[in-house]
Amino acid sequence: MAEIFGIATGALSVAALFNNCVDTFGYIQLGRHFGEDYQRCQLKLDIAETRLGRWGEAVGINNDVRFASATPPDNAVKGAQGILEDIVDCFEAAQKKSRRYAGRADKQELVVYDNNDMNPIFQRLHKRSKDITRQRQKGTSIVKKAAWALYDGKSLEKIVDQITSWVDELEKLFPVETVHQKLIEIEIEEVNDELSLKTLKDAARGIDPALENAVGHKVDAIEGTNSAKNVETEGLARFQLGNVFSDGALQHEILVKDWTNNSVETVSAKNESRVQIGNVYGGKRIWDN
Structure with a gap:
């Protein structure tokens, strides 16, 4: 044993x-x-x-x-x-x-x-x-x-x-x-x-x-809702649906109870555009650069 x-x-x-x-x-x-x-x-x-x-x-x-x-x-x-x-x-x-x-x-x-x-x-x-x-x-x-x-x-x-x-x-x-x-x-x-x-x-x-x-x-x-009905992207365009927590949110005690509602009917993103439906907690993001 x-x-x-x-x-x-x-x-x-x-x-x-x-x-x-x-x-x-x-x-x-x-x-x-x-x-x-x-x-x-x-x-x-x-x-x-x-x-x-x-x-x-x-x-x-x-x-x-x-x-x-x-x-x-x-x-x-x-x-x-x-x-x-x-x-x-x-x-x-x-x-x-x-x-x-x-x-x-x-x-x-x-x-x-x-x-x-x-x-x-x-x-x-x-x-x-x-x-x-x-x-x-x-x-x-x-x-x-x-x-x-x-x-x-x-x-x-x-x-x-x-x-x-x-x-x-x-x-x-x-x-x-x-x-x-x-x-x-x-x-x-x-x-x-x-x-x-x-x-x-x-x-x-x-x-x-x-x-x-x-x-x-x-x-x-507890979280808010994020929605987009119609999404179209072309070229290098980038799209994200939802809240984002940056490194700043992790390094500091940011407590989030999010009841916000973010909603759009149509997203049309072209070229190098960046679109996010949601909130950012802790600093910058939308891909940071």
Whole structure:
């Protein structure tokens, strides 16, 4: 059995195994090789963590006696136990790869990002994710762990993709969709500005379809409408329908609740003209030059 928690996973109840899987996310750091993608990658990791935690909350994993044993008699719980052990193995493999890299890399290559390296939008979404995890794990006993880092995008993608697949399986084993939806509503109830919601929606794509869908509905409810019935472009003319958030909006905490309506019947753009139906937040744009 893998021992990423400092104890053989076979000695843990299913609930303890689950709690430690979720907790492990909090010890993963991202190296400087992620560059400008760091904060988006961190948010993807947060979404995978929150989705796994949501499943546990939905099935009452810390309150249902079926999950209190390391040798569950229930077949569905046995299936969940096997999936959670696969998640541990995934973390273990990534951690071993990290150690091998750290053993041959110089100190500068081992520098990791921290929360202060995120812009305000991502900081707030990251903090919200961690607050949700802490609330769900309140009162549970967690094995202390050492922090470790991922140094390349492929390792992160592998973790996120595999955990997404395994949570799909967990949700099929214990179908409680109504509870999941209620939990998602709680998760996003404090995220109310358009840019934060769109950032979360983009990061959730391919990882948490239910979250992506719920956030999309919330965006539709708060953003203004932009429409153009007939659009004709010629030559190098360019046309964009919708609001635009520039880098300035990301770097500063610009919270947008946009109920404006921008609508035209006909657009005829020629030569090198540029046309946008929508608003710009954070500075310049309409393709900036």
